[in-house]
Ligand code: GDP
């Protein structure tokens with residue numbers, strides 16, 4: 122029998138088996154061993170199970186993944202898979218709190234680094250100043266090939282496009298807390314009743330709540346990976362050398378630089394810097410690249 126991991130909480134896995142039953146399962150001993158590649162079993166994973174006579178369910182094997190969201194962190198020393206078989210990442214920002222410089226690029230880089238298609242979502246377009254932010258972000262990111270959705274969970278604007286994508290395959294929403302990720306999911310499926318307006322962990326005084334990862338099954342057939350770590354994208358580290366591959370406009374030009382492994386910062390005959398000077402690459406995008414590259418180097 123095979124199934125999908127829909128919940129993972131300190132060694133107990135909740136599975137939806139292919140016959141529709143929802144069960145709790147534990148791991149066969151050898152699967153518990155820490156793996157250098159970080160491929161522990163996570164939400165979204167497809168697994169092979171064996172059922173014991175007493176009704177126990179044991180995960181025997183992990184089936185091949187078609188994608189994985191991997192969080193690399195210098196602090197945790199290594200890579201950690203946080204969700205598997207995700208088809209699409211929604212990079213969510215809002216008119217308010219207004220997107221800080223580099224935030225959008227940082228989110229899209231996470232998707233690129235995991236080779237998962239992404240969609241930029243600008244929420245709260247009911248608020249003042251929305252028109253300006255919307256036209257700015259739409260122009261910049263559509264030109265780079267990213268779909269952009271301008272929506273309001275509260276005023277129910279632009280939700281059709283979001284609903285269509287959420288109802289198809291497995292998605293995950295990434296973005297800082299407070300941008301309205303939970304409210305958007307509630308707007309798409311009111312019965313979900315996800316908690317919104319949560320106090321961010323930084324400000325909550327002493328209250329310690331651990332949130333487990335889970336897959337949310339939408340009535341329309343779509344699946345949403347809900348992982349607490351998705352709000353702290355600032356903590357995701359990158360390999361410096363792979364960063365240019367995470368910017369589509371840099372990726373296209375890197376082969377034309379004089380040096381292989383060009384960092385596009387101070388090397389001579391750099392096709393990327395030439396493009397920035399000629400205005401073919403957006404200055405702010407290049408600035409994001411330089412900042413993220415600096416961070417990536419500091420982390421390793
Ligand atoms: P999350 O941390 O990203 O899940 O954000 P929440 O869904 O908890 O929303 C954070 C706050 O933004 C809440 O107070 C929501 O009511 C508010 N919010 C969410 N969507 C909208 C919107 O479209 N417009 C406005 N004005 N506020 C919104």
Ligand code: ZN
Nearest residue numbers: 378383385391
């Ligand atoms: Zn270069």
